[in-house]
Amino acid sequence: MFNFDYYNPTRIMFGTERIKDLGAQLPEDAKVLITYGGGSAKQFGTIDEVIQSLGKRKYIEFGGIEPNPHYDTLMKAVEIVKAEKIDYLIAVGGGSVIDGTKFIAAAVYFEGDAWETWISNTPLKQVLPIGCVLTLPATGSEMNGTAVISNTALNAKLSHKHPLLFPRFAILDPRKSYTLPTKQMANGVVDAFVHVAEQYLTYPVYGKVQDRYAEGLMLTLIEEGPKALKEPENYDVRAAIMWSATQALNGLIGVGVPQDWASHRIGYYFTIHHGLDHAQTLAILLPAVLDVQRENKRLKLLQYAERVWQITEGSEEERINSAITLTRQFFENMGLPTYLRAYGIPESAIEEAINYLKRFNLLPLGEHKDISVIEARRVLSLSY
Amino acid sequence: MFNFDYYNPTRIMFGTERIKDLGAQLPEDAKVLITYGGGSAKQFGTIDEVIQSLGKRKYIEFGGIEPNPHYDTLMKAVEIVKAEKIDYLIAVGGGSVIDGTKFIAAAVYFEGDAWETWISNTPLKQVLPIGCVLTLPATGSEMNGTAVISNTALNAKLSHKHPLLFPRFAILDPRKSYTLPTKQMANGVVDAFVHVAEQYLTYPVYGKVQDRYAEGLMLTLIEEGPKALKEPENYDVRAAIMWSATQALNGLIGVGVPQDWASHRIGYYFTIHHGLDHAQTLAILLPAVLDVQRENKRLKLLQYAERVWQITEGSEEERINSAITLTRQFFENMGLPTYLRAYGIPESAIEEAINYLKRFNLLPLGEHKDISVIEARRVLSLSY
Incomplete structure (x- = not known):
């Protein structure tokens, strides 16, 4: 066996009715960006459950993160985070939404060109905290420090891995997958x-x-x-x-x-x-x-x-x-x-x-x- | 499947020659108590390797933690920690040394009678950080938040479990088990x-x-x-x-x-x-x-x-x-x-x-x- 390090600090909250435990994972004064994809998380009420669990915390919704999340889309979220002084990200969806949210969490602190910083694999120094609500079991992104981002303008799809990119927590409710195509x-x-x-x-x-x-x-x-x-x-x-x-x-x-x-x-x-x-x-x-x-x-x-x-x-x-x-x-x-x-x-x-x-x-x-x-x-x- | 939470923040450093990476896990100004058991960790040079990795950090050694670690022995270590303003514990041994060290880490902050506090399962609020060097594969204590302590005066052996009791890191070098009886x-x-x-x-x-x-x-x-x-x-x-x-x-x-x-x-x-x-x-x-x-x-x-x-x-x-x-x-x-x-x-x-x-x-x-x-x-x- 090779030498190895193993470190995985993501808290898994698995099972039915777990979204109501989401709020307790966040600071009382957190200002939240809720990210999601094509709209099914909204359509089937998952976003509403998240909002309810947030209680009196302020939040902004950011939908439309694509499968193989696009750099340009994510940079719009980065601008919102900066303008609105967001300090916690909640990703609701599958691997693409979570990967994209990891990019947002990191890019908020990038200096210079964000894509260049991302693909140069410059070690991250700081990221925003992320929590996830998983709706599509597939990529494992909810419990790892990797994100894969696509840049359609450059026809490129590249991954980045860093311990800071582990979500703080991930809520895994298998029922959230019932409505998947x-x-x-x-x-x-x-x-x-x-x-x-x-x-x-x-x-x-x-x-x-x-x-x-x-x-x-x-x-x-x-x-x-x-x-x-x-x-x-x-x-x-x-x-x-x-x-x-x-x-x-x-x-x-x-x-x-x-x-x-x-x-x-x-x-x-x-x-x-x-x-x-x-x-x-x-x-x-x-x-x-x-x-x-x-x-x-x-x-x-x-x-x-x-x-x-x-x-x-x-x-x-x-x-x-x-x-x-x-x-x-x-x-x-x-x-x-x-x-x-x-x-x-x-x-x-x-x-x-x-x-x-x-x-x-x-x-x-x-x-x-x-x-x-x-x-x-x-x-x-x-x-x- | 039942609902569950899973959270395990211990960093595993597995393989040969990993003790030299120990120092980098500690603050530069950490003052360390090195705990061990019957003396084989000292005899076979493991304690020396730990000390070398600590560099210029101050340390005190505390040997003699028994199998099924005894409350009375551990309370002596608690006194040393308080008197010497120790702020990091390194356990070198098997489950007993690690369990005992978890108790020390918690008992330093206990108010009133330490045994009563332990067995009453009062939720812990604060513990000292712990790192481990495992020499005996057995109990899993190196990567969990449980400790089992014996009180010989009371003929009692009782366990306590708390997320704060996870070691910050655990060094697992299989060669350290070669000399085990x-x-x-x-x-x-x-x-x-x-x-x-x-x-x-x-x-x-x-x-x-x-x-x-x-x-x-x-x-x-x-x-x-x-x-x-x-x-x-x-x-x-x-x-x-x-x-x-x-x-x-x-x-x-x-x-x-x-x-x-x-x-x-x-x-x-x-x-x-x-x-x-x-x-x-x-x-x-x-x-x-x-x-x-x-x-x-x-x-x-x-x-x-x-x-x-x-x-x-x-x-x-x-x-x-x-x-x-x-x-x-x-x-x-x-x-x-x-x-x-x-x-x-x-x-x-x-x-x-x-x-x-x-x-x-x-x-x-x-x-x-x-x-x-x-x-x-x-x-x-x-x-x-």
Whole structure:
């Protein structure tokens, strides 16, 4: 096992009727910006519940944060925070709203150009405190210090990670996911699954606890994911998925072990340039990355085949092939096609994606940093 | 799943050569009390490493904290802290030293009688900051807010839990466990295993993630425990056990699920009055509690039999019996006898233990609070 640090100070408040406990987490005199996305948080009354819990505290609402939150939108919120002397941010939504709110919390204190400061990975010195009300289990942003922001003007999507970006608290009420469109719920399950895969399907370093945790999350998502689509108001199922998604990317399963993230990095291009959902890019790319990297990942792929998919028969190649096929089938069953052509993407996009990876210096990728242009092209060809 | 809060702000610094990073966690002007136990931390140079990392900071050493740390001993440290204006505590050792240090950190601010304040569970308002250097994987105290203190004058052993009691940081270097006596290492593995069992072997509430995590920790301890005794300097094995023991009682596997703790509470008597190691009491009592509570625990015992011990054949009773027998054999193989008589305890101790449970109002016990005198007596008889 590698040396590691683990630190995660986010307070999780999980279960039904927890929004009423939100106010008690804030200073009495806090002045709050409530951020949200497309409007469903408002439509289904979640914003009202938050406002009620705030009691007499002053607040301003800021809606319209997009999926893959846009820099320009977020900078408008930064101006409001400065003008109105906001001192606490409450994000109501999924990963995009929370990521965007993390950016706002940091950018309020940026000097000079905010985008340049963000992408230069300048260590943050100060951020506004953030609390979350999660409505979409998927990204784990509610319990980690990472935010991914898109700059549409520059066609760029880049992440930033800092301990100051952990939310102070996160309210996870599984019932808040009942009203999600099927597609969003399916995306969330696949997103969480691939987060686990990126931290697990590498090479063994005797991370026994991390491996068992990762396998447990995968098994839970495989068992509960399809149920969540069939029975959208099954509390137990939604609760298991919501907690899995948070655990998938709160740092715990990734401590002391190698990590990959090639599927994520290659996928950014297809979100930015072809409008694919983040989870769709992962459903396409993970099976291909596993296939191309099967030598590097051999031992973990065999362990995955046995412990997650109960495959114990056949040659090593057959077991690995079966595990990759079953992974692909799981994504397809969740309603996410796993090939680029199924989304109407032209084959020319393969070379454009390679150019994107070069332009943002994202290569080489993978846990061994051995996915360069040739290997990335093989991944993309297999994905087509 | 039940509603829950999860909050764990302890920073884990895991791996080799981490004590040199200790100093950076403390204020430059901190005045430190270094607490330790019987002297092995001093003998094997760990205290020296801590002192070196402190640089120019002033420090005082306080050794001699006993297993099941004694109130009287700890109060001597409290006096030193007050007299010398100590403002940071560094605990070097296992659970007893860390638990004792948590008491010191709190008792410095107690008004009136410290023992009365402790056992009255008066909410703490202020404590001194604590850092830990863990040398014995077992109790999880390095990453939780619980401390168990013994008062030998009163023949009492009682625990206190409060968010302020989380250590600020914990340094986990698996090599620090190489010099442990075999018996202590075995105790640590059994202690950690029973911590998991107390949070897992209850009744199902659809805690899918918690179940998988708990099973993963049990599998790891079953696989790695015997290796740790045979190969005391196998870093990977010690690392897997150390991380398992921390995870077993840092709150994570117990969120949103019922908990038992009957084996722990009944066991206190045999530590206080018969000098049994804490882990020995657990090795004796857990199999008996599982046997007596088999109806309440049926579904989880069957799941445990299948997922942890791979028992899939036979009637329900046969599978449950096999799981309990294999649990007992695991403890025996680790060198811990699982019956009271094997430790030379007289049979009269059964009624004395019942009286102890009554005297400290520890009954009823169990996840259903249905272990009263009759059931406790059955457990103790089966344990004899």
